[in-house]
Amino acid sequence: MSMLELRAVTKQYTANDLALNNVTLNIEGGEVVGLIGPSGAGKSTLIRCINRLTEPTKGSVTFQGRDLVGLSRRELRKARTSIGMIFQEYALIERLTVMENVLSGRLGYVPFWRSFLRKYPPQDVQRAYALLDRVGLLDHVNKRADALSGGQRQRVGIARALAQEPDLLLIDEPTAALDPRTARQIMRLISEICEERSLPAIINIHDVNLARQFVKRIVGLRHGEVVFDGLASELTPAVLTEIYGEEDWSKTIQKGGEEADAENEAA
Amino acid sequence: MTTAAYPTVWKKPPFIKSTYLRYSLWAAVLVYTFLALGSVEVNWSRVVEGADRGMRFVKAFVQPDFVSRWPNIWKGLVESLTMTLCSTVAGIILAIPFGLGAARNLVPGWVYIFCRAFIAVSRSFQEIIIAIICAAVFGFGTFAGFVTLTFATIGFLAKLIADEIEATNPHALTAMRATGASWWQQVNYAIQPQISPRTIGLCLYRLDINFRESAVIGVVGAGGIGATLNTAMDRYEYDSAAAILLIIIALVMVAEYFSGIIRKRIQ
Amino acid sequence: MSDTTSNYSDSWDRRSRAERLIRWVLWLVFVAVFIQSWRIMNEDTLWFFVEDAPRQFADISSRMWPIRWSYMDQLWKPLWDTINIATLGTALGVVIALPIAFLAASNTTPNAYIVRPIALFIIAASRSINSLIWALLLVMVLGPGLLAGIIAIALRSIGFVAKLTYEGIEEINKTQVAAVTATGASSVQVLDYAIIPQILPNFVSTAIFRWDINIRESTVLGMVGAGGIGLQLDASLATLAWPQVALIFIAILGTVVVSESISARVRKALI
Numbered sequence: 001m002s003m004l005e006l007r008a009v010t011k012q013y014t015a016n017d018l019a020l021n022n023v024t025l026n027i028e029g030g031e032v033v034g035l036i037g038p039s040g041a042g043k044s045t046l047i048r049c050i051n052r053l054t055e056p057t058k059g060s061v062t063f064q065g066r067d068l069v070g071l072s073r074r075e076l077r078k079a080r081t082s083i084g085m086i087f088q089e090y091a092l093i094e095r096l097t098v099m100e101n102v103l104s105g106r107l108g109y110v111p112f113w114r115s116f117l118r119k120y121p122p123q124d125v126q127r128a129y130a131l132l133d134r135v136g137l138l139d140h141v142n143k144r145a146d147a148l149s150g151g152q153r154q155r156v157g158i159a160r161a162l163a164q165e166p167d168l169l170l171i172d173e174p175t176a177a178l179d180p181r182t183a184r185q186i187m188r189l190i191s192e193i194c195e196e197r198s199l200p201a202i203i204n205i206h207d208v209n210l211a212r213q214f215v216k217r218i219v220g221l222r223h224g225e226v227v228f229d230g231l232a233s234e235l236t237p238a239v240l241t242e243i244y245g246e247e248d249w250s251k252t253i254q255k256g257g258e259e260a261d262a263e264n265e266a267a
Numbered sequence: 268m269t270t271a272a273y274p275t276v277w278k279k280p281p282f283i284k285s286t287y288l289r290y291s292l293w294a295a296v297l298v299y300t301f302l303a304l305g306s307v308e309v310n311w312s313r314v315v316e317g318a319d320r321g322m323r324f325v326k327a328f329v330q331p332d333f334v335s336r337w338p339n340i341w342k343g344l345v346e347s348l349t350m351t352l353c354s355t356v357a358g359i360i361l362a363i364p365f366g367l368g369a370a371r372n373l374v375p376g377w378v379y380i381f382c383r384a385f386i387a388v389s390r391s392f393q394e395i396i397i398a399i400i401c402a403a404v405f406g407f408g409t410f411a412g413f414v415t416l417t418f419a420t421i422g423f424l425a426k427l428i429a430d431e432i433e434a435t436n437p438h439a440l441t442a443m444r445a446t447g448a449s450w451w452q453q454v455n456y457a458i459q460p461q462i463s464p465r466t467i468g469l470c471l472y473r474l475d476i477n478f479r480e481s482a483v484i485g486v487v488g489a490g491g492i493g494a495t496l497n498t499a500m501d502r503y504e505y506d507s508a509a510a511i512l513l514i515i516i517a518l519v520m521v522a523e524y525f526s527g528i529i530r531k532r533i534q
Numbered sequence: 535m536s537d538t539t540s541n542y543s544d545s546w547d548r549r550s551r552a553e554r555l556i557r558w559v560l561w562l563v564f565v566a567v568f569i570q571s572w573r574i575m576n577e578d579t580l581w582f583f584v585e586d587a588p589r590q591f592a593d594i595s596s597r598m599w600p601i602r603w604s605y606m607d608q609l610w611k612p613l614w615d616t617i618n619i620a621t622l623g624t625a626l627g628v629v630i631a632l633p634i635a636f637l638a639a640s641n642t643t644p645n646a647y648i649v650r651p652i653a654l655f656i657i658a659a660s661r662s663i664n665s666l667i668w669a670l671l672l673v674m675v676l677g678p679g680l681l682a683g684i685i686a687i688a689l690r691s692i693g694f695v696a697k698l699t700y701e702g703i704e705e706i707n708k709t710q711v712a713a714v715t716a717t718g719a720s721s722v723q724v725l726d727y728a729i730i731p732q733i734l735p736n737f738v739s740t741a742i743f744r745w746d747i748n749i750r751e752s753t754v755l756g757m758v759g760a761g762g763i764g765l766q767l768d769a770s771l772a773t774l775a776w777p778q779v780a781l782i783f784i785a786i787l788g789t790v791v792v793s794e795s796i797s798a799r800v801r802k803a804l805i
Contacts, residue, residue, distance in 0.1 A: 051716055097279060317677055
């Protein structure tokens with residue numbers, strides 16, 4: 001049995017808007033999957049259907065042997081505590097401090113009075129410090145989130161997701177708002193962390209080169225349907241045409257390779 | 268991951284950093300609250316006595332009487348509505364020169380100071396106070412109410428127009444000056460398009476306010492539905508008073524609904 | 535140059551003929567309505583009084599002179615009362631307005647068909663009725679005094695603060711809410727972590743703004759017996775003691791100016 005199984009997941013927003021059409025996908029423990037596709041292909045919807053930030057219209061999402069779609073609100077909250085999520089625009093609470101943002105990853109575990117008084121259990125605080133150290137922000141603990149740069153904010157986002165001690169990470173366009181260099185640093189951090197903890201993850205990513213460089217398994221979505229599921233090395237111009245449409249892909253792939261080489265040299 | 272080396276407690280940094288200042292502010296707030304509450308004298312036997320009247324008023328709200336004083340109510344309403352319309356129109360027409368005159372980027376210093384002083388006086392005094400003076404000067408009745416509301420409208424709109432003009436993009440004004448346009452042409456081409464949408468919205472908002480105010484200045488003799496309401500209260504005709512209040516609420520809600528639609532259309 | 539431009543049309547209009555026609559008709563209707571309103575409004579106006587107004591104004595102004603400064607001794611207490619009415623009334627109103635705002639905002643209301651309309655009606659009713667009318671009603675029930683004034687100010691403030699706050703709640707960033715929800719937080723926790731921090735600055739500045747307005751409003755509540763400097767104003771007007779009236783106006787102006795500068799400073803410090 002796989003860690004996460006999506007069976008015929010369908011999402012229909014309005015009568016003519018079929019965002020996801022019968023998506024079936026298995027993800028094993030420790031596996032990192034890159035989700036690519038043109039904008040509007042349903043990548044974000046798919047990720048949000050897993051933790052039911054968006055309710056799927058049809059289908060089942062089985063996580064660790066339980067179908068999330070049928071859960072009550074209380075059970076869903078409990079299930080969400082073990083699924084970490086990282087967002088495109090960081091989605092930090094900008095007016096709260098970095099520490100509060102990281103601790104907010106523990107909200108599903110602590111009673112309301114603790115979260116309200118900011119009196120988290122000692123091991124939660126300790127873990128939060130350790131995570132902030134891991135993502136390199138130990139000096140910024142008491143800063144407000146809106147005082148940080150984009151890359152730093154995304155690191156807080158990562159720490160918040162990890163504070164949940166998740167069994168699965170859902171990552172929605174983690175680099176879309178970042179410059180190319182920071183984007184690579186963030187992608188590297190995410191893949192290192194997933195490897196360290198053998199944490200399975202689904203990463204939405206629109207940059208094919210980044211996906212090829214950091215992710216082994218790639219799933220291609222087009223018009224809400226899975227049109228490719230295979231290794232990153234199998235992404236040929238023909239496959240990319242299938243996913244994105246007609247374009248001279250040979251240059252993109254080649255150039256991506258060069259860029260990666262150049263960066264490796266620099267590092 | 269080993270976390271043992273990290274601290275187990277974290278305290279949110281206080282909003283006011285200096286401990287001394289923080290506690291003295293708290294103390295000041297406490298002392299003020301104590302003193303202010305102490306200055307409130309409540310005559311409980313009077314409250315008990317009045318509770319009965321209060322109940323009668325609440326009952327009157329359930330069974331308002333629109334009929335027996337209808338001629339008076341109707342007259343008051345017509346007065347209020349005509350006062351509202353006339354004073355808003357007159358107020359807008361007069362607010363434009365005062366607004367232009369109070370914009371630092373358009374006029375010489377002495378005009379600016381005169382207009383700002385006029386606006387400050389108009390805004391500082393509650394409509395009721397102005398109404399008292401107007402009733403003394405122009406005689407009791409709607410004309411005094413009209414002058415009151417016009418005066419208040421000028422202060423309200425002229426300040427907002429002036430602030431709006433000062434916040435406009437200065438390049439447009441420079442560009443118009445560069446073409447050799449006259450002062451009026453500059454205002455017409457560079458300022459007016461930039462401030463129109465919001466100003467129209469503000470005028471509609473002021474129409475709402477003027478109607479609400481027209482319902483109250485009658486209490487001091489400046490005509491309108493407020494006079495009718497005051498009479499009803501003096502005669503202990505709570506059911507008629509409740510009817511008047513319900514009509515005011517309904518009209519304000521209708522006016523807000525329509526001004527919302529108009530505002531959406533012009534923006 | 536002239537030969538090259540002669541091929542083009544020599545007239546340009548921003549609007550088409552039909553559009554211009556409609557605009558003219560609308561303006562005409564508007565002017566007609568205005569003139570008619572003006573006539574109805576002035577049916578009972580005695581123009582004799584209006585023509586006499588400049589003389590009346592000059593007369594009243596001259597009777598205000600010399601201002602009776604010694605009366606100030608009796609004004610300090612009413613001024614203090616006025617400030618207390620505004621401050622305590624604002625505090626009470628703000629405390630009640632916050633939960634109502636959450637009930638009225640479409641994204642936080644527990645029930646969109648029953649609770650939300652009720653909350654919206656409370657807001658509309660509170661906003662439609664001027665604090666002076668609230669005071670009129672409350673003096674009748676509670677008797678004259680500060681308490682009636684405080685509650686009147688609170689009742690009027692609820693609608694104002696709740697309206698601006700619920701509009702703020704409806705405009706919050708949804709991803710931040712999604713992020714907190716995704717951690718498995720309960721709805722109160724989402725409120726505490728994702729929604730309140732986002733609306734707090736807006737809420738605080740609305741409350742301060744309302745306090746500013748309430749200072750002005752509470753200066754007249756005494757006219758109907760609800761305490762504050764309005765009592766003295768009413769008494770002075772009743773006895774035609776214009777030199778005292780003038781001093782009261784000056785005192786009100788001073789209080790308003792000071793309160794405005796205080797609120798501007800507090801707002802800057804907090805946000």
